[in-house]
Amino acid sequence: MSLSGPRKGGPREGGPREGGPREGIASEEIAGDPEFRHLSTIAGIAVDLRYATANNFVGRDLYSPYDCAWLHRDAASALERAVAWLARARPGYTALVLDALRPQRVQQQLWDALDGTGLRLYLADPARGSIHSYGMALDITLLDEQGRELDMGTGFDDMTELSHPALEEGFLRTGALSDVQVANRQLLRDTMFQAGFVGIKTEWWHFDCGDRELVRKTFRRVL
Numbered sequence: 125m126s127l128s129g130p131r132k133g134g135p136r137e138g139g140p141r142e143g144g145p146r147e148g149i150a151s152e153e154i155a156g157d158p159e160f161r162h163l164s165t166i167a168g169i170a171v172d173l174r175y176a177t178a179n180n181f182v183g184r185d186l187y188s189p190y191d192c193a194w195l196h197r198d199a200a201s202a203l204e205r206a207v208a209w210l211a212r213a214r215p216g217y218t219a220l221v222l223d224a225l226r227p228q229r230v231q232q233q234l235w236d237a238l239d240g241t242g243l244r245l246y247l248a249d250p251a252r253g254s255i256h257s258y259g260m261a262l263d264i265t266l267l268d269e270q271g272r273e274l275d276m277g278t279g280f281d282d283m284t285e286l287s288h289p290a291l292e293e294g295f296l297r298t299g300a301l302s303d304v305q306v307a308n309r310q311l312l313r314d315t316m317f318q319a320g321f322v323g324i325k326t327e328w329w330h331f332d333c334g335d336r337e338l339v340r341k342t343f344r345r346v347l
């Protein structure tokens with residue numbers, strides 16, 4: 125896949141700098157910025173941004189009044205490739221986006237909410253930056269022909285080891301995860317990986333678009 129990264133000679137501020145990350149961009153400014161695409165421009169997906177509802181582990185809407193249904197255009201293109209592949213592999217199936225762009229200020233709120241819980245391993249330290257905050261990560265699951273979420277063995281943001289892709293084989297042996305649940309996760313991975321996304325060891329639902337360190341070095345963080 126191609127990561128366009130910083131554009132040289134563009135008209136905008138915040139271009140590449142020698143030896144350092146690019147400047148951030150405020151959440152309020154992305155609607156007018158050509159580097160970002162709204163999820164409504166991506167055909168064939170369903171969207172339920174859980175942090176824009178009370179249906180999340182913090183129990184309240186963290187996004188209002190900001191519209192966070194955005195992705196960097198590179199991740200948006202990759203998501204289009206993913207859903208096109210899925211439509212061929214499993215006609216009638218669609219992807220359900222659970223989280224996309226997550227501004228730095230919200231990442232900080234989530235980090236604070238997990239203070240003292242022992243669960244911070246499930247979040248990127250805001251100081252370092254979540255790939256979500258660059259619009260280059262997705263939390264995502266799959267829907268069947270009836271629009272039902274596939275059984276992945278745990279729900280989104282279930283912060284237990286049962287959610288860890290790296291531990292699936294063991295859970296399959298003990299029966300804690302079924303063949304169908306692991307196959308459903310594998311279908312999600314196949315869908316995302318062939319489009320250029322990479323997974324992480326601890327969350328079946330999370331995917332980064334391309335190389336994380338390259339993103340941190342060359343993309344603008346949404347503040």
Ligand SMILES: [Zn+2]
Nearest residue numbers: 261262263330
């Ligand atoms: Zn995520």
